[in-house]
Amino acid sequence: MRDETAEDENWGQQFDRLPATPDERVVEARPTRTEVVEWWVERFGIDPKMFDGYTFWEKGAGKIWAFNGEVVDPIEVQGLGMRILRTRQRHWKPSTNAVQRFCRDATKNVIELSPGEATAFVAGHDQQLDWWEGDWGYLTAAHELAGEREPLGVGLYLHGELRSTVPKGRQEELVKLD
Known part of the structure; x- marks a missing residue:
């Protein structure tokens, strides 16, 4: 005690x-x-x-x-x-x-992913995304779903690479994310 x-x-x-x-x-x-x-x-x-x-x-x-x-x-x-x-x-x-x-209404450090990038992210895959011009470090990874930006999870962006930190038990292999 x-x-x-x-x-x-x-x-x-x-x-x-x-x-x-x-x-x-x-x-x-x-x-x-x-x-x-x-x-x-x-x-x-x-x-x-x-x-x-x-x-x-x-x-x-x-x-x-x-x-x-x-x-x-x-x-x-x-x-x-x-x-x-x-x-x-x-x-x-x-x-x-x-x-x-x-972070649905976050205005900073939100990386908006394309359908293919979002699909890879939720599956737990790291990706080379040299187009991001924002801060490095922990970001909100988001994707537009049903006309609204939806936060998918936390990504770690370093040296042009977005690392997915989606917990293994929550990773999803999606066919296509629209």
Whole structure:
């Protein structure tokens, strides 16, 4: 059992609410709610109001979850809402679920794929895409479906190559994506 006096340590078996600001930070490397929201706004250009009503939690070292509601803090449960982000590494990485949920109206770092490129992406294939002129790093890979841009998942773009990070269990071999 965890020592209840160890509030300034990260414990991987429970969810701890992110502090609102750096002044409220108790666990040294834990991001704040403000930093998480600002990262999404800066990286993908989404409206920060998208996160109104959500609380943010860390479980383990840098696994950030969003929960639309309130619960006691800390809480020992297996899951709480949706894992949205990995922090505590050089580059923060959004989750596939989070990009699909929050990046439909993203205005930055969205790579819009052709039908063939989108088909390869959701199948988990890496592709040489030298035409992209935006930022390198983690992007929202998207494709137009039924007249609207649909986020497919997270891609890592480096040196002209888009690497699919679609989890193996969610990869799909599609005949044709229109």
